[in-house]
Amino acid sequence: MQTADTLLDSIAPAQGQPGREILDPATGSVVGTAPEHTVADLEAAVQAAKAAQPAWAALGHEARSRALLAAADAVDAHAEELARILSREQGKPLNGPNARFEVGACSAWLRATAATVLEPETVAEADGSTAVLQYRPLGVVGAIGPWNWPMMIAVWQVAPALRMGNTVVVKPSEYTPLSVLALVRVLNSALPEGVLAAVSGGREVGAALSSHPRIAKVMFTGSTATGKAIIRSSADTVKRLTLELGGNDAGIVLPDVDPAAIAEGLFWGAFINTGQTCAALKRLYVHEDIYHAVCDALTEYAKNVPMGVGLEEENVLGPLQNKAQYEIVRDLVQSAKDSGARVLLGGDPDEAQPGYFYPTTLVADIDNANPLVAEEQFGPALPIIRYSTVDEAVEMANGVEVGLGASVWSADQAGAREVAARLEAGTVWINNHGAVNPMAPFGGAKQSGYGLEFGVEGLKALGQPQVIHG
DSSP states (O other), rough: OHHHHHHHHSOOOOTSOEEEEETTTTTTEEEEEEOOOOHHHHHHHHHHHHHOOOOOOOOTTHHHHHHHHHHHHHHHHHHHHHHHHHHHHHHHSSSSSSSSHHHHHHHHHHHHHOOOOOOOOHHHHHHHTEEEEEEEEEEEEEEOOSSSSSSHHHHHHHHHHHHOOOEEEOOOSSSHHHHHHHHHHHTTTTOTTTTEEOOOOOOHHHHHHHHHHEEEEEEEEEHHHHHHHHHHGGGGOOEEEEEEEOOOEEEETTTOOHHHOOOOOOHHHHGGGGGGOSEEEEEEEEEEETTHHHHHHHHHHHEEEEESSSTTTOOOOOOOHHHHHHHHHHHHHHHHHHTTEEEEEEEEEESSSOOOOOEEEEEESTTTSSHHHSOOOSSSSSEEEEEHHHHHHHHHHOOOSSSSSEEEESOOHHHHHHHHHSSOOSEEEEEESOOOOOSOBBBEEEETOOOOSSEEEEEEEHEEEEEOOO
C-alpha cells in the first residue's frame, strides 16, 4: 500500500530542481520538500493545457463526467495518505471536521459536479425561430487556492472547470503546496494527460498566472487585498473572474433560543478548522436577555474540545497554520484585553511550547468597534457582543465592508428568515453557520468578492454563454 511518505516522494523536486522544505505548524518538523517552480514552468504548463483543451472539450459532458467520477474513485483510494499529508502540512487534525473530512469533501464534490445537469435552454420563441442559450468552454482556467482548506477548495475550482471542458492550471498557496500537489498527482492518475497541472511557486508565479494572455479565467479564494491585485492584473486581458474573498461573518442570536441547545452549533460555526475558514462565524451578537446564558453555555462546551497535534487521533482543533496568522490572532486578542474586554476562556498562549497553537478563546463585554470585532481574526478567538434590539444587531452585523456569510439563531423560523433577509451577505444560515452544499450557489457580497460557485450556477460560471438564434 502507498504511504503518505511515498506520495510525498512522488511530488518532490527532481534532482537539480530547486525546492523548499515545508514544516509542520504543530511540531516544526519537516513534512516534505516542495518544488519551487518558476514563471518558465508556468508557461510550459499553460502551453500544455492549451494544447490539451480542444480534445478534452470534444469529449462532451458525459465523458468528462465519467472522468471526474474516476478521479473521485482515485481520491477515495488514496484518502488516508492524502489526509495525513494535509494534517502534517496544514496542521488540522485527522478527525472532526478536519483532514479526513476535507478529503471526503473532495470526492463528494467531484461526484456532485459530475452529476449536475446543465442543458441548453430555449430562452425565446417567435415567428418560428428560437433562441437557445448554451455554454461553451472558456479555454484554460487558472485556479489560485488558499492555505486553510487547500485540497477542498482546489476541487471546488478544478471540478466545474474540467466538467465544462476547460483545462486547468492550479497555483497552490506557498504555505500548503504539498497537499495540492499530492491531490493533483492522484487526480491525474484518472484524467487525460495535460488537462490538469499544478505549479508550485511564489508570488511572481501567481502574478504571471493572473495576467497570462492564454488564461481565460482566474478562480481565486483568499484575501480581499490579493483579490484586488488579481482584478488589476487581469484587466488588460479582460479575464473572467470568480473571487471568493475575505469575510467577517456575523451571527445574531435572538432572545427566544435555548442557549444550551445552540452552544455546539455556535462553537463549530466559529471554530471549525480552528477558526481558519473564510465563512466561519467571527462576530457573535447576543440579545441582552440571554447574553450571560449564551456566554456560559458556549464556554462550557468550548473548554472540553481537545486541541493538539493533528496526527493524534483524539484532537479536533489544531494550530494556526503559520506564524503570521498566529501573530494576528495574538495581537487582536491582546487589543481586546487591553481595552477591558472580559476573557471567558483562553487568551493566554503558552509560547514556550512548539507549534503555532493559540488556545480556544472567547471574549465578552467587548465594544463593536474593537479590532477583534471589526477585523477578520481568522483564528480561534470569538468576540461576543451584547445588543438590545434587532435593528441594532442588524446594523452592527452589516457595518463592515465584507459580506461572505452570516447566521441567525432562533426558535422561530419565520422570524429568523425576516432577519436573515436584512443581512448583507452572500449566504445566511439559520441555526447553523458555514454548512455548504454542492448544489447551493455560494459567493460573497460587497468586498467578499463576486461570482458564484457550486451547482448549476457554478457550472455556468466556468462556461462562455452563447445564444444561437435559428
